[in-house]
Amino acid sequence: DIVMTQAPESLAVSLGERATINCKSSQSVLSTSINKNSLAWYQQKPGQPPKLLIYWASIRDSGVPDRFSGSGSGTDFTLTISSLQAEDVAMYYCQHYATTPITFGQGTRLEI
Amino acid sequence: EVQLVESGGGLFQPGGSVRLSCAVSGFTISNYFMHWVRQAPGKGLVWVSRVSADGSDTKYADSVKGRFTTSRDNAGNTVYLQMNSLRVEDTGVYYCVRLAEVPKWGPGTLVTVSS
Numbered sequence: 001d002i003v004m005t006q007a008p009e010s011l012a013v014s015l016g017e018r019a020t021i022n023c024k025s026s027q028s029v030l031s032t033s034i035n036k037n038s039l040a041w042y043q044q045k046p047g048q049p050p051k052l053l054i055y056w057a058s059i060r061d062s063g064v065p066d067r068f069s070g071s072g073s074g075t076d077f078t079l080t081i082s083s084l085q086a087e088d089v090a091m092y093y094c095q096h097y098a099t100t101p102i103t104f105g106q107g108t109r110l111e112i
Numbered sequence: 113e114v115q116l117v118e119s120g121g122g123l124f125q126p127g128g129s130v131r132l133s134c135a136v137s138g139f140t141i142s143n144y145f146m147h148w149v150r151q152a153p154g155k156g157l158v159w160v161s162r163v164s165a166d167g168s169d170t171k172y173a174d175s176v177k178g179r180f181t182t183s184r185d186n187a188g189n190t191v192y193l194q195m196n197s198l199r200v201e202d203t204g205v206y207y208c209v210r211l212a213e214v215p216k217w218g219p220g221t222l223v224t225v226s227s
Contacts, residue, residue: 040215042157049207049219050157061214093157097211100171102147102159 002027002096006105013112019081021108023094028074031098038098041070041079044091044107053092054079086112114138114216116208121221128198132221134191134208142166142186144212148193151220152204160206163191176202198225 003026013019029038037057042050052061054070057077067082081088089112094105120132134146148160161172161182170182181194191208205220 040211049205049217052215052217055215095157097215100159100162101173102149102162102211104157104159107156 001101002029002099002103004094004096004103004105006092006094006108008108009106010109010111013081013084013110015086015112016083019084019088019110021079021092021094021110023072023077023079023105025075025077025096029096029098030074037073037077038096039070039072039077040095040097041068042093042095043088044093045089050093081110084110084112116210116216116218118206118208118218118221121206121223123224123226124198125227126198126200126225128225129194129196130198130223132193132195132206132208132223134193134218136189136191136208136210139210140186141184141189141191141210144210146182146184146191147209147211148182148191149207149209149217150202150204151207152201155204161193195223198223200225 005024007022039057041054043053044050053064053068058070069080071078092108115137117135124130147162150160151157163170163182163184167184179197184191203225205222207220208218210216
């Protein structure tokens with residue numbers, strides 16, 4: 001199984017500042033046949049389902065503010081929030097979908 | 113508009129059974145693998161199972177293997193999760209998920225296993 005490790009577990013950032021969350025996979029999640037990294041980022045607020053932010057490691061989902069960006073390839077990935085807003089307080093998860101079983105990072109709690 | 117809507121959750125006794133449904137609209141499920149993911153209260157996300165596009169191949173997490181069965185009705189655009197021999201640790205919100213192309217999730221249905 002591919003193990004996804006997120007860092008840090010929790011993060012406090014001031015309003016307007018940059019937030020960076022890292023995710024490392026134990027094996028590459030690059031699908032060579034399509035040259036895409038099978039890596040997604042989700043935001044989850046209490047009592048709500050996960051909300052997709054980024055897929056294929058760097059493609060922002062429709063309606064997601066452009067302050068959210070994803071980068072990385074192979075085994076190392078980053079979610080960046082360029083200018084933190086109050087509504088960004090949430091848990092954030094990375095997930096690979098390269099193979100079965102799908103696995104998730106343990107989550108990063110983002111606070112102000 | 114793509115929608116996945118889970119149903120069937122509730123309060124169940126240990127050792128009991130329940131069948132969850134995932135009704136899909138906005139795309140034809142026969143073209144996609146479909147997954148179930150669960151989240152215990154206050155915990156992270158855990159993959160449970162997946163079913164191939166034609167239903168012929170299924171995979172399960174070790175924690176549910178032999179107890180849960182995932183299936184699909186492509187004509188009815190619905191995915192199912194049959195959960196038998198329920199345990200307290202099966203408690204959580206169960207999400208139906210399409211991961212291909214742009215990942216899509218349902219709102220989830222809460223299953224509580226308690227005596």
